[in-house]
Amino acid sequence: MYSAPARLRPLEALPWLLAIAVYFAAPSYLPLGAYVFIMILFTLSLDLVVGYGGIVTLGHSAYFGFGAYTAGILAVRLNGDPLLGLAAAALAAGLLGLATGAVILRTRALTLLMLTLAITSIVLEIASSATALTNGSDGLHSVPVDPVLGRFAFDLFGTTAYFYCLAVVLACWTLVRSLVNSPFGAALVGSRENDARMHAIGAPVYARRLQAYSISCALAGMAGALLTQTTQFAGLSTLGFELSGEGLVMLVLGGVGRLYGAFVGPTVYIVARDYLARQTPEYWYMGIGVLLVLIVLFARGGILGLVDVLVNRLRAKRS
Amino acid sequence: MRMLKRLAVLAALALISAGAAAQTVKIGLINTYSGPMASNGDQIQKAVDLYMKLNESRLPNGVKIEIIKRDDTGINPETAKRLAQELIVREKVNLITGVVWTPNAAAIAPLTKEAKVPFIIMNAGTAMLTTLSPYIARTSFTLWQSSYPMGEWAAKKFKTAYIAVADYGPGHDAQEAFTKSFKAGGGTIVGSVRMPPPTSDFAPYLQRVKDAKPDALFVFVPAGKSATALMKGFGDLGLGQAGIKLIGPGDITTDEELPNMGDVPVGVVTMFHYSAAGERPANKTFVAEYKKTYGDKAWPNFISVGAWDAMAAIYDVVIAQKGKLDPDKTMALLKGWKNPNSPRGPISIDPATRDIVQNEYVREVRKVGDHLANVELETIKSVKDPWKEINDKK
The missing domain is CATH 3.40.50.2300 (Response regulator)
Known part of the structure; x- marks a missing residue:
């Protein structure tokens, strides 16, 4: 399977240039743009475990929501500084990932999948009953969020939210990119491809997988924190199983285990959803369904897989 | 120029x-x-x-x-x-x-x-x-608008009441409002339970109510399918036969859901601002x-x-x-x-x-012709949101 090489290529600047272009070309789409960045970060965290680690999970929303609530509760109770909230969310979700991963990563395949589901359900149930902290089904509303770095207040037009999320995604992408290109990443991919051989050559498979899982959970928690901070709201839907499923769908749509699938998938999915929902608020789900069926049928490696096929064909024709 | x-x-x-x-x-x-x-x-x-x-x-x-x-x-x-x-x-x-x-x-x-x-x-x-x-x-x-007068009305008819509400904002409002006015009118709350909003199986909660033997059960659940599921549970467990009267804000007997509820809601008394059976021109x-x-x-x-x-x-x-x-x-x-x-x-x-100021109506579910309807019995005129009046909020 193809993965981004260690050296930066000029093409890799494209997502960031596009993000800047959107700011100038479509300033009224910034709130949607910020939401796309948040989902990119969440999908990126999924790609690390699902794509590179081969750990198929349906429970990643547990860490997303845990981060969202950590940032929310911290802001309501103590301090509304966004960077502090972001760091706290990353730490909390990462620790939760370490604790739960230590248990569930001892299992494989279907058992693992069921356990990830169980974790989401447990966290959701706790959040829904700890009403004193989380406000239960009503959610935490009007969460106070201070200006970023004490200077940039979150505004109605979404400019601050847009660049704040963009900066966080850029930082996290740099981290994930260097991770998957390091020996650590190679060991991770090795355990995905052939577990037994990795054990045979003496690689610490379990430890590597647990490390990757915890880092991924921390990233998901940061995505959750971003959602809380940009919407000033943390609710139970951040912990729902639907979000985990949606994340996986976006990842598959873009292309699994190739880093940039996590950029393409959420962008296409959310923009398509936004467009369809505006055309027919009642029946837009069908449009999304058709899109997904087409991708699964005709583009096995997601949208990026399709691009690969096309590029290869062009090259073959030329030579 | x-x-x-x-x-x-x-x-x-x-x-x-x-x-x-x-x-x-x-x-x-x-x-x-x-x-x-x-x-x-x-x-x-x-x-x-x-x-x-x-x-x-x-x-x-x-x-x-x-x-x-x-x-x-x-x-x-x-x-x-x-x-x-x-x-x-x-x-x-x-x-x-x-x-x-x-x-x-x-x-x-x-x-x-x-x-x-x-x-x-x-x-x-x-x-x-x-x-x-x-x-x-x-x-x-507001939920206070219906539940507060419901408590006043109920205090004149019943000595004890059990409260079961959906565990979210409107449910908490309904519980607080009913408790306040029912107690003020001399009634006793013998128990209360908050149920998570997506609940569709009410049997465990209703069994507890049956065991507590209150005169009346005050319920708020979101209007629609939840309310229908609640009626089904109420009928299946025979709470009506056990002598427990079901009361609540009108959300539990909304006009469009009544046809799906069978005969269980007949006799249920609710307080609400609107019934499709209202006699106004x-x-x-x-x-x-x-x-x-x-x-x-x-x-x-x-x-x-x-x-x-x-x-x-x-x-x-x-x-x-x-x-x-x-x-x-x-x-x-x-x-x-x-x-x-x-x-x-x-x-x-x-x-x-x-906020809205409107009449509240005491209604009873009765059979009108071939269908069930919320028949308005009494009118309480120009009710303001009691929560804002009591707490002096604006």
């Missing part, structure tokens, strides 16, 4: 007045169109469409109302907030309305304050919502028009009426300003807005709280 300047000014003025002649008012409608809760959104949409169809001629010449629909897919405050943000920034709407769910309305509230966009809540019924922004007005109801016309447009099986419920009256208020403020909506003027017009002829009876918006 001066002549030229004057001509330019005249031309500009002419352009402005020509602009006024074709004035489109943009209304953002945030509603639940998809997902398991879409039936509530359907009630809103039908009422909005019906009102616009029947009242087109009321608008001044050249003034048009454009509804921009957005789907919040259910209780999704993050989505609702983003949609509101987009409606304000991208579509530049003059007013936002709709919103079935309290959490969604709470998420939108701060934006309306920041952007100075009037927001008329068509349904969400938690008492505190209108206090979140000075640009919010509500045409629906304005209501008869409303129900007839609704059935004419959407078929004989369709029943308007309290959500339709909330949306209907919101549209009436919107049309009135649009007409009063000749299609040029100023946010502060709109709010000034909404404060004290009156409609003596709503399907639910005379209503107004309290100038102090921007």
Whole structure:
């Protein structure tokens, strides 16, 4: 399977240039743009475990929501500084990932999948009953969020939210990119491809997988924190199983285990959803369904897989 | 040169007045169109469409109302907030309305304050919502409005009551309101339970109620399928036969769900602001028009009426300003807005709280002809939101 090489290529600047272009070309789409960045970060965290680690999970929303609530509760109770909230969310979700991963990563395949589901359900149930902290089904509303770095207040037009999320995604992408290109990443991919051989050559498979899982959970928690901070709201839907499923769908749509699938998938999915929902608020789900069926049928490696096929064909024709 | 300047000014003025002649008012409608809760959104949409169809001629010449629909897919405050943000920034709407769910309305509230966009809540019924922004007005109801007088009424009939409510904002409101007035009237609460809102199996909760043997069971669950599931549980466990009387706000016996509930709800007494069986002429016309447009099986419920009256208020403020909506003027017009002829009876918006003032009716479910109906027995006139009165909130 193809993965981004260690050296930066000029093409890799494209997502960031596009993000800047959107700011100038479509300033009224910034709130949607910020939401796309948040989902990119969440999908990126999924790609690390699902794509590179081969750990198929349906429970990643547990860490997303845990981060969202950590940032929310911290802001309501103590301090509304966004960077502090972001760091706290990353730490909390990462620790939760370490604790739960230590248990569930001892299992494989279907058992693992069921356990990830169980974790989401447990966290959701706790959040829904700890009403004193989380406000239960009503959610935490009007969460106070201070200006970023004490200077940039979150505004109605979404400019601050847009660049704040963009900066966080850029930082996290740099981290994930260097991770998957390091020996650590190679060991991770090795355990995905052939577990037994990795054990045979003496690689610490379990430890590597647990490390990757915890880092991924921390990233998901940061995505959750971003959602809380940009919407000033943390609710139970951040912990729902639907979000985990949606994340996986976006990842598959873009292309699994190739880093940039996590950029393409959420962008296409959310923009398509936004467009369809505006055309027919009642029946837009069908449009999304058709899109997904087409991708699964005709583009096995997601949208990026399709691009690969096309590029290869062009090259073959030329030579 | 001066002549030229004057001509330019005249031309500009002419352009402005020509602009006024074709004035489109943009209304953002945030509603639940998809997902398991879409039936509530359907009630809103039908009422909005019906009102616009029947009242087109009321608008001044050249003034048009454009509804921009957005789907919040259910209780999704993050989505609702983003949609509101987009409606304000991208579509530049003059007013936002709709919103079935309290959490969604709470998420939108701060934006309306920041952007100075009037927001008329068509349904969400938690008492505190209108206090979140000075640009919010509500045409629906609050849970306090029905549950508080319900407690006063119940205290005269029953000695003991058990409370079972859905565990979210409106449920907490209902519990608090009923407890306060029932106790003040001399009643005793023998037990209470909060049930998670998506619950569809009420048997375990109802068994506990049966064991506690209260005179009355006060229940709030979200209107619709939950209420039907509750009725089923109430019937299956034989609470009625055990001598327990079921009471609550009208959410548990809404008009469009009654046909799905069998005979269990017969005799259930509720307090509410709207029943499709209301005898007022304005209501008869409303129900007839609704059935004419959407078929004989369709029943308007309290959500339709909330949306209907919101549209009436919107049309009135649009007409009063000749299609040029100023946010502060709109709010000034909404404060004290009156409609003596709503399907639910005379209503107004309290100038102090921007919340609805309306009659509450004691109703009993009875068989009328071939179907069940909420028959209105007593009227409590001009009820303000008791929560705001007791706590002095604005």
